Amino acid sequence: MIKTSPRRTQDTLYRRQINAGDYWLYRLEAGQTLRITDSEGNQAVDTLFFNADDTAERYSMTDTVRGQNNLFLTTGSVLRSSEDRPMLKIVADTCGRHDTVGGACATESNTVRYSLEKRHMHACRDSWMLALAEHPEFGLTKRDLGHNINFFMNVPVTAEGGLTFADGISAPGKYVELEAAMNVLVLISNCPQLNNPCNGYNPTPIEVAVWS
Amino acid sequence: MTDSSKLLYRTVLPAGAHWSLRLRRGTALRLTDIRGGANVGMLFYNPENLLERYNAPDTMKCQHTFRLTTGHCLYSDMGRIFCGIEQDSFGWHDTVCGTMNAQLTEQRFGASDYQQARNDRHQNGYDSFLVELTKYGLGKRDLAACLNVFSRVSADEQGNLRLESPALPGASVTLRFAMDTLVVLHTCPHPLSQAGAYPRSPVEIALPADLAPLPEACLTREENRRGQANNALYYLGTIAPAGTIAPAGTMLGDSHAAPAQECHHD
Numbered sequence: 237m238i239k240t241s242p243r244r245t246q247d248t249l250y251r252r253q254i255n256a257g258d259y260w261l262y263r264l265e266a267g268q269t270l271r272i273t274d275s276e277g278n279q280a281v282d283t284l285f286f287n288a289d290d291t292a293e294r295y296s297m298t299d300t301v302r303g304q305n306n307l308f309l310t311t312g313s314v315l316r317s318s319e320d321r322p323m324l325k326i327v328a329d330t331c332g333r334h335d336t337v338g339g340a341c342a343t344e345s346n347t348v349r350y351s352l353e354k355r356h357m358h359a360c361r362d363s364w365m366l367a368l369a370e371h372p373e374f375g376l377t378k379r380d381l382g383h384n385i386n387f388f389m390n391v392p393v394t395a396e397g398g399l400t401f402a403d404g405i406s407a408p409g410k411y412v413e414l415e416a417a418m419n420v421l422v423l424i425s426n427c428p429q430l431n432n433p434c435n436g437y438n439p440t441p442i443e444v445a446v447w448s
Numbered sequence: 449m450t451d452s453s454k455l456l457y458r459t460v461l462p463a464g465a466h467w468s469l470r471l472r473r474g475t476a477l478r479l480t481d482i483r484g485g486a487n488v489g490m491l492f493y494n495p496e497n498l499l500e501r502y503n504a505p506d507t508m509k510c511q512h513t514f515r516l517t518t519g520h521c522l523y524s525d526m527g528r529i530f531c532g533i534e535q536d537s538f539g540w541h542d543t544v545c546g547t548m549n550a551q552l553t554e555q556r557f558g559a560s561d562y563q564q565a566r567n568d569r570h571q572n573g574y575d576s577f578l579v580e581l582t583k584y585g586l587g588k589r590d591l592a593a594c595l596n597v598f599s600r601v602s603a604d605e606q607g608n609l610r611l612e613s614p615a616l617p618g619a620s621v622t623l624r625f626a627m628d629t630l631v632v633l634h635t636c637p638h639p640l641s642q643a644g645a646y647p648r649s650p651v652e653i654a655l656p657a658d659l660a661p662l663p664e665a666c667l668t669r670e671e672n673r674r675g676q677a678n679n680a681l682y683y684l685g686t687i688a689p690a691g692t693i694a695p696a697g698t699m700l701g702d703s704h705a706a707p708a709q710e711c712h713h714d
């Protein structure tokens with residue numbers, strides 16, 4: 237459901253551009269609101285959330301999908317944890333649909349999906365691995381990399397059970413806003429996928445902003 | 449039910465039970481929904497590197513499918529194939545709904561503890577997975593989206609999910625393993641189960657005696673042939689059981705692969 241936000245950019249606590257291929261790891265406090273903006277359109281923002289006070293609890297694709305009995309995320313969706321608790325809620329969304337079943341690109345899955353020679357190309361799970369390696373203070377390892385959200389991606393399912401990667405429904409300046417229900421670590425990989433005609437083989441920057 | 453003369457092993461799990469075993473590549477595992485209406489939640493790990501585990505999103509997007517059935521492979525997060533679905537008389541298995549936890553089970557089927565109900569208690573899939581995983585030093589951090597065998601979940605255009613009618617008595621699925629795999633499973637209800645009472649359908653687990661590579665049906669997609677090449681690379685330098693991997697020299701190079709034409713996901 238499309239819903240615009242009343243929040244003004246001049247009131248932000250924090251604002252930053254994240255280039256394609258970069259990661260962003262940030263602690264969001266309960267009650268704070270995070271906006272992710274698809275600056276140039278058709279970008280995928282591969283995002284994981286962890287309970288900042290106990291990272292064994294993390295975003296769960298299955299609990300979220302089962303909890304709302306629906307595959308897609310938009311305004312009103314409650315993002316649930318692996319303990320089946322509300323972690324964040326989508327409070328505004330000008331895109332209308334976000335994917336959570338398609339997972340993140342990896343060098344290894346690229347070899348299967350595209351060709352064995354694509355192994356060297358940068359991928360989201362590499363960005364997450366680097367984030368974990370550069371931030372040992374959070375105690376996260378590969379064990380903690382669960383199934384993620386792909387903000388701004390459209391992955392419909394057909395009646396016959398096919399999975400399609402449809403044209404993007406996002407556009408420059410579309411955004412999604414999430415209000416934290418607990419203290420959460422946000423780990424974003426701004427997708428560097430170069431094999432994807434959906435983004436014109438051209439990954440682009442996003443912007444993140446936080447309100448208290 | 450299975451002809452026991454050609455089996456290495458056979459057992460019947462009642463509903464609400466859990467089980468695990470390390471299976472060797474080349475072997476098979478057959479599940480049979482004896483009475484109809486069963487659900488089998490399954491997770492897969494590489495016993496040599498427990499950080500390598502079943503990845504439902506990769507499994508779906510590598511094969512452009514939401515439903516899993518004969519000919520589909522189950523992928524790890526490392527681009528390798530744990531196993532392929534060699535035979536399936538049911539036709540559609542779910543891998544996005546996860547497993548029911550204790551609170552949901554009590555909401556749906558009522559409270560029922562061991563003190564009161566003994567082995568007929570309403571056991572849940574989440575706790576069952578944890579019990580088995582802990583035996584291998586694994587825990588909550590190692591849980592991932594599972595495969596739910598015998599549960600057909602469809603999605604409409606708006607993404608609304610529906611658990612369709614349950615399996616007929618005797619429905620069976622055979623998984624053929626392409627890697628050594630730690631298999632962890634439970635027979636607890638599917639999280640979208642609308643059954644009036646806690647389901648009591650038993651499941652037969654059978655280990656057929658034959659050794660075989662991935663069947664042709666699992667190798668018709670070029671993606672799965674590349675997955676098999678990744679398996680072969682992993683096993684380079686090890687002695688493989690005869691006939692369990694691709695012949696030497698096949699599919700280890702990929703320079704002739706056509707560029708992807710379809711609109712792909714990130």
Ligand SMILES: [Zn+2]
Pocket residue numbers: 280282340341342359360361427428429714
């Ligand atoms: Zn990506």
